[in-house]
Amino acid sequence: MSSHNVLEGRGLKKSFGPTVALAGVDLTIHRGEAVAIMGPSGSGKSTLLHCLAGIMKPDSGEVHLLGQRVDTLGERGRSVLRRTRFGFVFQFGQLLPELPADENVALPLMLGDHSRARAVREARSWFGPLGLAGMEGRRPGELSGGQAQRVAIARALVTRPAVVFADEPTGALDQATGHDTMRLLVEATKHNDASLVVVTHDPHVAGWCDRVVEVRDGLMLTGRPHAASPSPHTASAHAVSPHAVSPHAEAGGR
Amino acid sequence: MRNLMALTWRLLRGGGRRGLLGSSLTVAAVAVSTTLLIFAVAVNFAFAGRAGREAWRSPVPAGGTARAIEAVQADLVRGRLVTVVHVAVLVPGIAPPPGLTRLPGPGEVAMSPALAAIANLPELVGRFPRTVAGTVGDAGLIHPGELVAVVGHAPADPVMSGRGTAGHRPGAPATRVAGFEGATTPDAGAYSALAAVASVFMVVPLLVFGGAAARLTVARRDRRLASLRLVGATPGQVVVMTVAEAVITAFGGAVLGLVLYAAASPPLTRVEIAGGPWFVADLWPGVLPLAAVLLAVPLLVGVSAVAGLRRIVVSPLGVAKRETPPAMRFVRVTGLLVALALVPTLGFGARVGVVVAVLGLAFLSLNLVGPWVVALVGRVTVRAARGPASLLAGRRLVDDPRSAWRTVSGVALTGFVAGFVGLLAPSSSLSAQDDVVASWLLRDIRTGTLIVLVVSFLVAIVSAGITAASSVLDRRQTYALLRLAGTPLEVLDRARRLETLVPLTVMGGGSILTGAICATPFAKVGVSSTGAITLLVCVVAGFAGVVGAGALSRPLLRSVATDPAPRPD
Numbered sequence: 001m002s003s004h005n006v007l008e009g010r011g012l013k014k015s016f017g018p019t020v021a022l023a024g025v026d027l028t029i030h031r032g033e034a035v036a037i038m039g040p041s042g043s044g045k046s047t048l049l050h051c052l053a054g055i056m057k058p059d060s061g062e063v064h065l066l067g068q069r070v071d072t073l074g075e076r077g078r079s080v081l082r083r084t085r086f087g088f089v090f091q092f093g094q095l096l097p098e099l100p101a102d103e104n105v106a107l108p109l110m111l112g113d114h115s116r117a118r119a120v121r122e123a124r125s126w127f128g129p130l131g132l133a134g135m136e137g138r139r140p141g142e143l144s145g146g147q148a149q150r151v152a153i154a155r156a157l158v159t160r161p162a163v164v165f166a167d168e169p170t171g172a173l174d175q176a177t178g179h180d181t182m183r184l185l186v187e188a189t190k191h192n193d194a195s196l197v198v199v200t201h202d203p204h205v206a207g208w209c210d211r212v213v214e215v216r217d218g219l220m221l222t223g224r225p226h227a228a229s230p231s232p233h234t235a236s237a238h239a240v241s242p243h244a245v246s247p248h249a250e251a252g253g254r
Numbered sequence: 255m256r257n258l259m260a261l262t263w264r265l266l267r268g269g270g271r272r273g274l275l276g277s278s279l280t281v282a283a284v285a286v287s288t289t290l291l292i293f294a295v296a297v298n299f300a301f302a303g304r305a306g307r308e309a310w311r312s313p314v315p316a317g318g319t320a321r322a323i324e325a326v327q328a329d330l331v332r333g334r335l336v337t338v339v340h341v342a343v344l345v346p347g348i349a350p351p352p353g354l355t356r357l358p359g360p361g362e363v364a365m366s367p368a369l370a371a372i373a374n375l376p377e378l379v380g381r382f383p384r385t386v387a388g389t390v391g392d393a394g395l396i397h398p399g400e401l402v403a404v405v406g407h408a409p410a411d412p413v414m415s416g417r418g419t420a421g422h423r424p425g426a427p428a429t430r431v432a433g434f435e436g437a438t439t440p441d442a443g444a445y446s447a448l449a450a451v452a453s454v455f456m457v458v459p460l461l462v463f464g465g466a467a468a469r470l471t472v473a474r475r476d477r478r479l480a481s482l483r484l485v486g487a488t489p490g491q492v493v494v495m496t497v498a499e500a501v502i503t504a505f506g507g508a509v510l511g512l513v514l515y516a517a518a519s520p521p522l523t524r525v526e527i528a529g530g531p532w533f534v535a536d537l538w539p540g541v542l543p544l545a546a547v548l549l550a551v552p553l554l555v556g557v558s559a560v561a562g563l564r565r566i567v568v569s570p571l572g573v574a575k576r577e578t579p580p581a582m583r584f585v586r587v588t589g590l591l592v593a594l595a596l597v598p599t600l601g602f603g604a605r606v607g608v609v610v611a612v613l614g615l616a617f618l619s620l621n622l623v624g625p626w627v628v629a630l631v632g633r634v635t636v637r638a639a640r641g642p643a644s645l646l647a648g649r650r651l652v653d654d655p656r657s658a659w660r661t662v663s664g665v666a667l668t669g670f671v672a673g674f675v676g677l678l679a680p681s682s683s684l685s686a687q688d689d690v691v692a693s694w695l696l697r698d699i700r701t702g703t704l705i706v707l708v709v710s711f712l713v714a715i716v717s718a719g720i721t722a723a724s725s726v727l728d729r730r731q732t733y734a735l736l737r738l739a740g741t742p743l744e745v746l747d748r749a750r751r752l753e754t755l756v757p758l759t760v761m762g763g764g765s766i767l768t769g770a771i772c773a774t775p776f777a778k779v780g781v782s783s784t785g786a787i788t789l790l791v792c793v794v795a796g797f798a799g800v801v802g803a804g805a806l807s808r809p810l811l812r813s814v815a816t817d818p819a820p821r822p823d
Contacts, residue, residue, distance in 0.1 A: 055738055076742075083740025094735040096646070098653035103645065110642040111741060156739075 087156030288511025353394020397530030673769025
């Protein structure tokens with residue numbers, strides 16, 4: 001396995017009773033790559049994300065993160081894995097309504113070993129680069145949908161994960177806001193040397209990714225590179241990281 | 255209107271398993287409230303019933319023509335009180351007292367069943383005439399085991415001229431009466447007043463709890479109702495639908511509560527007050543009061559639901575947009591201070607009505623101050639928080655102090671009761687040997703106190719359990735997503751526990767102190783160790799119960815958080 005590969009799923013199968021959700025899927029995510037998983041409802045794309053992210057155990061097959069097998073870990077081990085090596089952005093409802101935005105972002109750090117002061121300081125440093133300056137003390141109910149998703153992106157990245165999983169991250173947003181959110185998500189993950197896996201049924205969202213894989217009836221159809229230029233959007237990437245000076249060195253040092 | 259009702263019914267039934275769970279929580283909450291409310295009402299009727307059945311033994315001097323002479327004598331046989339009523343008829347045809355079909359003539363006696371059963375004891379042989387002329391029925395007895403004899407005399411007998419009556423409390427000297435209607439005895443009056451005070455103590459936490467039950471329904475429906483509002487339902491339609499749903503649920507709960515009460519009443523009749531247990535009928539206040547409770551409960555729940563709905567009705571977006579709540583103002587505290595300032599002016603001789611009013615005032619002020627203090631406690635917790643659990647708990651307290659207050663209010667108010675009676679509870683050494691009724695009264699205050707405490711703790715514990723479960727249901731999506739993102743459930747669990755324990759510790763202690771201050775002017779008998787121990791046991795049991803009830807929702811948290819693909823519903 002090449003060190004270029006960050007996450008690798010091999011022969012993933014998963015059934016729910018008589019329903020086959022995954023019928024043997026192989027998928028490799030490379031370092032710094034943004035991959036869109038597309039497919040109609042019920043095709044198994046969400047199950048694929050759940051198996052790759054350690055949310056579910058596949059019935060058979062293997063999942064490797066940076067060369068280490070992770071699907072055999074117990075519930076607790078997978079929890080720690082999700083908290084430390086992965087980041088998550090969901091459609092909505094992932095922010096705790098009673099916490100201000102900065103504390104929502106700081107939460108994963110506080111769950112680790114960070115002191116509260118350090119976690120909040122670190123969390124706040126993400127607000128400026130993500131266009132959220134001044135929103136630190138606002139609570140999720142006082143943010144717009146797009147702002148809330150950017151807070152969610154900050155929370156996904158604050159632990160400097162290897163892979164960010166996004167499940168319909170723009171599903172609750174209008175098109176323009178969805179575009180902005182996707183651009184920030186892709187740029188921010190790339191800038192932090194993380195890979196991105198997006199589950200979506202929206203071709204516009206998929207258009208932001210380097211590669212699109214399609215899932216149909218539990219099987220992968222294609223692994224084609226994106227039709228357009230490899231990644232037009234990342235070319236314009238400005239520093240979407242609190243440590244603009246040398247984010248790569250820091251992220252790579254994990 | 256009919257369409258609206260049909261839609262409400264469909265929404266209620268089609269809520270799915272979690273919707274059903276939420277509805278059952280409301281039903282359970284309302285059922286327990288109703289059971290306890292019926293009990294609180296029944297207590298008053300029960301004592302009034304006793305007072306009425308006892309009245310004929312409190313002779314009222316005739317204003318006009320006297321038609322009979324009545325004297326009442328009481329003494330102890332093997333530690334049990336025997337009441338002997340001596341009667342002599344002056345004008346034939348006078349109606350007999352309740353429980354008797356006819357008055358015993360000279361040389362005859364009528365006995366209560368319990369007395370007839372022990373009439374052969376050596377102490378009693380020869381005390382009464384041999385000719386038994388009838389039975390003193392239930393209508394003339396305070397309690398089923400009461401020992402009562404009615405002895406007939408000629409008007410000229412010495413006992414009928416006022417001599418020879420013993421000095422025991424229930425006694426009355428020979429009195430020329432026009433009839434046997436009598437009057438409420440002072441003891442019966444005292445018991446009725448104490449029952450009224452006990453009812454206040456039980457009803458106030460019940461109202462808080464009932465309000466929580468109603469808001470439970472509304473909280474679950476918030477999102478759905480806001481969507482209905484967004485698609486164009488008028489405020490009126492939304493109100494009708496929510497209130498209809500709350501009232502339907504509450505009525506089901508109220509009926510279940512009646513059934514629960516029926517199941518609980520047989521053991522309750524065995525509680526001994528004033529020397530004896532109760533007739534089964536004593537605990538059934540009659541059709542009208544029961545119907546009133548069964549109607550009032552759904553009505554109150556409906557009103558509470560409307561209050562909870564204001565936000566939605568004002569703006570369709572009001573619910574979706576959660577804003578930082580305005581800080582609770584200090585004004586709330588001044589109400590409590592005013593009530594506390596009034597208490598010392600009462601003194602020992604204050605009338606029962608005034609005492610009840612001031613206690614009620616102090617209680618309601620505590621209820622106003624509660625959320626303010628919870629918010630304060632929350633801010634301190636947030637400032638001091640180091641780990642994620644305490645930070646979450648503190649933010650939750652600041653975010654919705656009223657909800658946290660509803661969880662702890664039962665124990666906080668019970669703490670007030672416990673502080674109040676903890677000092678008042680009379681020590682047994684004070685019971686007067688020569689005055690059996692006075693010693694009963696002292697013992698009964700303790701029994702009554704225990705019952706009120708048990709009721710309050712039941713409310714507190716059930717309310718804590720239900721509030722914890724509903725808060726899990728309300729946040730199920732966020733909890734599930736947090737778990738997906740790797741948040742350990744223990745952190746969420748610890749946060750939930752702290753969220754109850756922190757205000758409970760602060761406010762439980764605070765209200766016990768408040769209760770103790772309120773009791774000071776009344777506590778002439780001094781602090782009793784029994785009272786202090788009772789207090790301690792109750793505090794410990796209350797904490798354990800509330801924490802345990804909160805822990806019961808842990809499986810629920812686990813089940814909602816392990817939903818692999820949470821979707822908003």
